[in-house]
Structure formats: structure tokens, C-alpha cells
Amino acid sequence: MGSNGTIPLKDIWRMLDMCAPEHRKKKTDHCWRIWFGEHTTKLPLGEHGKRENPPTQIGHVRHLVRLFEIDECARGCLPQL
Amino acid sequence: MKNYPIVFSCRDTIVGNGFVAQVSIDGRAVLTHEDGGDLWMFGVQPGSVAGGIGAVQHVNGAACAAAFAQFKEHHTMSLFDIASDAESFDVFKSEVEKYFAQVHEANARDWAEALEAVRRSQTAIDDVVTLSADSRKPSLRVDVIWAAGRASTVEIEASLNVQPRFEQAA
Numbered sequence: 001m002g003s004n005g006t007i008p009l010k011d012i013w014r015m016l017d018m019c020a021p022e023h024r025k026k027k028t029d030h031c032w033r034i035w036f037g038e039h040t041t042k043l044p045l046g047e048h049g050k051r052e053n054p055p056t057q058i059g060h061v062r063h064l065v066r067l068f069e070i071d072e073c074a075r076g077c078l079p080q081l
Numbered sequence: 082m083k084n085y086p087i088v089f090s091c092r093d094t095i096v097g098n099g100f101v102a103q104v105s106i107d108g109r110a111v112l113t114h115e116d117g118g119d120l121w122m123f124g125v126q127p128g129s130v131a132g133g134i135g136a137v138q139h140v141n142g143a144a145c146a147a148a149f150a151q152f153k154e155h156h157t158m159s160l161f162d163i164a165s166d167a168e169s170f171d172v173f174k175s176e177v178e179k180y181f182a183q184v185h186e187a188n189a190r191d192w193a194e195a196l197e198a199v200r201r202s203q204t205a206i207d208d209v210v211t212l213s214a215d216s217r218k219p220s221l222r223v224d225v226i227w228a229a230g231r232a233s234t235v236e237i238e239a240s241l242n243v244q245p246r247f248e249q250a251a
Binding site: 005028029030031033039040041042044057058059060062063066067069 | 117119121123124128129130131132133135155158159161162165166183185187188
């Protein structure tokens with residue numbers, strides 16, 4: 001795994017509550033599955049398996065916010081983006 | 082930031098609830114080298130997958146392979162999750178088809194622009210094979226290897242074991 005930046009999962013949930021309030025999420029055996037509108041995507045559970053607030057690589061978050069088309073709002077919540 | 086158009090092929094044998102399936106995908110992804118050094122593959126189709134590495138100074142075959150390994154792991158985890166939730170092969174196949182059908186529109190635009198740029202400048206990533214984008218369109222095949230009461234839809238032989246691969250589209 002690389003050394004690129006990460007964002008705590010709790011901060012991602014806070015951003016989604018703000019920018020995609022109708023989203024739904026479900027923890028599966030291997031990842032978090034997230035639905036918003038007609039789109040669905042996944043966030044990994046973290047490098048060491050299931051944890052409550054794993055650091056999530058920024059690339060996964062960038063991918064998610066572009067898929068959900070919430071880039072501008074997300075950047076306001078997560079300046080790291 | 083610089084984007085490169087990537088095509089990839091993955092074949093995964095997945096064990097589900099009462100079945101064994103093989104999922105063969107030809108897909109597209111955008112390889113992005115961020116200004117900070119992150120090197121990420123963002124799925125175009127299937128559009129829900131991404132994976133990457135950090136601290137890459139020079140984009141070459143080894144760096145791309147490391148980013149692709151992370152991308153491929155995320156793809157495989159997605160198939161594992163679909164298998165976990167599916168009570169039969171038919172449900173699994175249907176859900177994989179939905180997974181594959183989702184196109185990441187923003188990444189698709191980046192992919193098309195990157196392809197145009199590559200064709201204009203004739204540039205290629207060091208140590209990465211190039212392939213005409215027109216020669217490998219996105220495609221999906223889901224086969225039964227084993228399920229109660231069903232015949233396998235593929236010959237069960239060692240040639241089913243195929244390494245995942247990626248190329249730069251040109």
C-alpha cells in the first residue's frame with residue numbers, strides 16, 4: 001500500500017450526510033457499500049480489516065464524490081480533496 | 082495532474098452460495114498521476130472500482146502494475162461481496178451484470194480526453210504495452226463452473242487460470 005493521504009471514515013460519513021443526505025450504506029464482509037441516486041460504489045474497510053473508523057485513501061473518496069457528482073460540496077467539507 | 086487511458090482484463094473464479102462462477106471482464110480505467118505523486122486507477126467501466134498508490138515520481142510499468150494491483154483487489158472484493166449476498170448463480174450473474182453496467186461518467190470523459198491526447202502526441206508509458214482502444218471494447222462474461230443441477234458453461238481446464246493484465250489504450 002502506498003503512503004498517499006487518508007481521510008477518517010467518520011469524516012466521510014459527515015460529508016455524505018451534508019452533500020448526499022439521501023445516501024444509504026451497508027457494511028459487508030469486505031467493504032462499505034454506498035448508494036446514492038442511481039449510483040453505487042464501495043469503500044474498503046481499511047488495511048487491517050474491520051475497524052470502526054479506518055483511514056480511507058483519498059483516491060477512493062475522490063472517486064466516490066465524482067461518481068455521485070457532489071464534488072463542490074465535498075471539497076467544502078473535506079479540504080484534503 | 083496527468084491522465085492515461087487504460088484497458089484491462091480480469092478473470093476471477095468466485096465461490097458463491099451453492100455455485101462456483103467465473104467472471105471475465107474487459108474494462109476501462111483512467112490512470113491518474115496527481116501532482117502530489119499519487120498514482121490511481123479510477124474505473125470507467127465498471128465504474129465503482131478504484132485503487133492506487135502514493136509517492137510515485139515517475140510513471141512506468143512497475144508503478145502502474147502496483148496501482149493496478151490495488152485496483153484489481155478492489156474489483157475482486159466487489160465480486161466477493163456480490164457472491165456473499167447472492168442465493169443462487171442466477172442472482173449472482175444478474176448482480177454482476179448491474180455492477181459491470183455502471184459507467185462512471187466523469188471518468189469516461191477523462192478517459193476519452195486522455196485517449197485523444199495520447200493519439201495526438203503518440204506518447205506511451207514506459208514499459209507498458211499499448212493497444213488500440215477500438216480492439217478491446219468493454220465486455221462481460223459470467224460462466225457457471227459448478228452449480229447443482231446445471232452444466233458448466235465452460236470447459237473446466239487449466240486455461241481458465243489467466244493473470245489479470247492491463248494495457249495503455251492508444
